[in-house]
Amino acid sequence: MKLEDEIKQKSFKSPYHRMMVNIMFTGNFLQKRLLCMMREFNxxxxxxxxxxxxxxxxxxxxxxxxxxxxxxxxxxxxxxxxxxxxxxxxxxxxxxxxxxxxxxxxxxxxxxxxxxxxxxxxxPFEELFPAISSEEASALGQLLDKSRE
Structure with a gap:
């Protein structure tokens, strides 16, 4: 689902603003899923x-x-x-x-x-991200690395 639909926001100040919000939103999404899995193990x-x-x-x-x-x-x-x-x-x-x-x-x-x-x-990680191909996962990882330069 698109970020705009998820957080009910029509537009962003710039593509960089959208990217930043999307990274934070996705990080929270993944953290929540991980937290649910860890809860079972205390x-x-x-x-x-x-x-x-x-x-x-x-x-x-x-x-x-x-x-x-x-x-x-x-x-x-x-x-x-x-x-x-x-x-x-x-x-x-x-x-x-x-x-x-x-x-x-x-x-x-x-x-x-x-x-x-x-x-x-x-x-397996592939099952956590079924809509993302191996090549896309690699490209996304490289872009995230580049964002921290």
């Missing part, structure tokens, strides 16, 4: 993002700064997110043996198992 999309980052580093640890730098939502409080994941035994936190001021975080076996469960429930 974690937030931001917690899922932290677990995915840690799995990418596994078995090596990650610092809080590294996690914050790699998060999709960089405004998230990485410390609070890690604390919540610690409570659920999905991550472990320990002091770096070489630098006592540095805290290292790793994903636990329970965290790895949870990510596998989540991925089994999430449909």
């Amino acid at each position: 974690i937030s999309p931001q917690q899922h993002n932290v677990l995915s980052i840690l799995r990418g580093q596994h078995p090596d640890p990650c610092s809080l700064g590294d996690i914050q730098e790699r998060m999709l939502d960089r405004m998230s409080n990485a410390t609070r997110l890690v604390d919540k994941l610690l409570e659920k035994d999905l991550v472990a936190r320990c002091q770096c043996p070489n630098n006592r001021r540095k805290i290292e975080i790793t994903i636990t076996e329970a965290g790895l198992a949870l990510l596998k469960q989540i991925e089994a429930k999430i449909p």
